Amino acid sequence: MNTSVPLAARINAIRHLTEDTALFTLQLTERPRQHQPSPARFHPGQFLQLSVAGAGEAPISYCGFPSSDGSIELCVRKAGRVTAALHETALGGQVAVRGPFGHGFPLEHYAGQDVLMMAGGLGMAPLRSLMLALLHQRERYGQLTLLYGAKAPEALLFRHELGDLANRKDLLVRLAVDRAGECPPGIPSCRIALLPALLEGLCIAPDRTVVPLCGPPSAYRFLIPPLLERGIAAERIQLSLERRMQCGVGRCGHCAVGTLLCCVDGPVFAYSMLKDLEGAL
Ligand SMILES: Cc1cc2nc3c(=O)[nH]c(=O)nc-3n(C[C@H](O)[C@H](O)[C@H](O)COP(=O)(O)OP(=O)(O)OC[C@H]3O[C@@H](n4cnc5c(N)ncnc54)[C@H](O)[C@@H]3O)c2cc1C
Numbered sequence: 001m002n003t004s005v006p007l008a009a010r011i012n013a014i015r016h017l018t019e020d021t022a023l024f025t026l027q028l029t030e031r032p033r034q035h036q037p038s039p040a041r042f043h044p045g046q047f048l049q050l051s052v053a054g055a056g057e058a059p060i061s062y063c064g065f066p067s068s069d070g071s072i073e074l075c076v077r078k079a080g081r082v083t084a085a086l087h088e089t090a091l092g093g094q095v096a097v098r099g100p101f102g103h104g105f106p107l108e109h110y111a112g113q114d115v116l117m118m119a120g121g122l123g124m125a126p127l128r129s130l131m132l133a134l135l136h137q138r139e140r141y142g143q144l145t146l147l148y149g150a151k152a153p154e155a156l157l158f159r160h161e162l163g164d165l166a167n168r169k170d171l172l173v174r175l176a177v178d179r180a181g182e183c184p185p186g187i188p189s190c191r192i193a194l195l196p197a198l199l200e201g202l203c204i205a206p207d208r209t210v211v212p213l214c215g216p217p218s219a220y221r222f223l224i225p226p227l228l229e230r231g232i233a234a235e236r237i238q239l240s241l242e243r244r245m246q247c248g249v250g251r252c253g254h255c256a257v258g259t260l261l262c263c264v265d266g267p268v269f270a271y272s273m274l275k276d277l278e279g280a281l
Pocket residue numbers: 047056057058059060061062075076077078079080081082083084122125126241242243244245267
């Protein structure tokens with residue numbers, strides 16, 4: 001599969017989510033070449049390489065529902081050269097994308113399972129893609145739970161959607177913020193607490209629960225132990241890792257995670273693959 005050729009895309013919509021993070025809807029304006037996959041066809045948890053002219057390229061997770069119409073949603077935080085250049089590009093402006101890359105969440109193993117989704121901060125971006133896919137075929141899954149934590153209420157991403165999600169009868173949503181502030185209206189369970197505290201009182205059947213985890217890597221060290229204590233096996237916990245990347249296809253070695261490569265072996269890994277790997281977490 002040739003994912004090395006970037007394809008042109010237009011910025012069709014920009015929705016500001018927080019002070020430094022926005023949801024960009026791109027529309028491919030160029031067709032994939034022969035044998036080239038479309039960057040708009042992906043599995044939740046995969047990522048693409050986004051380039052902005054004059055700034056370079058950066059890996060960004062897919063954040064929306066896999067579409068067949070060439071549109072792509074990306075939730076991007078202004079962090080450095082590429083992401084700042086994207087934020088400075090106006091509506092209708094042009095960027096380029098190549099992908100999809102890597103392994104996403106193993107949705108094929110989620111059928112019939114309870115899915116306990118946990119996201120911290122920007123981790124909500126890849127998790128939203130997974131959540132949209134699960135809700136699209138809601139009947140295939142058992143209990144669906146979303147635990148999402150952010151630094152402050154104003155840092156919660158997708159506030160416009162969280163209220164509707166919290167009102168659904170077939171999805172349990174619990175939110176936590178590190179510091180006080182006014183919680184978004186319509187969301188009943190916004191607590192001042194750290195993300196693992198949201199596990200308290202939750203009824204978990206460890207033998208039929210899978211846990212997709214997306215957060216800053218520093219959070220995994222305190223998110224994983226309480227899950228193991230609840231009896232959830234290491235292979236049932238899947239986490240998304242971030243490493244600095246260049247080629248995206250396993251050639252340059254920039255994204256090494258011990259003996260694994262984040263771009264091709266991940267970015268989603270079962271915790272059982274990482275737990276004994278030095279430097280992975
Ligand atoms: C699989 C994957 C998925 C991702 N998904 C998303 C997403 O959905 N949304 C999103 O906003 N971000 C996402 N990221 C993170 C994003 O790719 C990085 O923040 C990327 O560095 C942004 O590129 P940039 O050019 O804007 O920033 P950079 O110029 O690369 O700078 C980003 C930060 O890294 C620091 N930095 C620069 N060079 C180095 C270096 N050599 N070593 C260490 N630190 C350095 C800078 O000081 C700055 O703080 C993802 C990363 C990966 C690997």
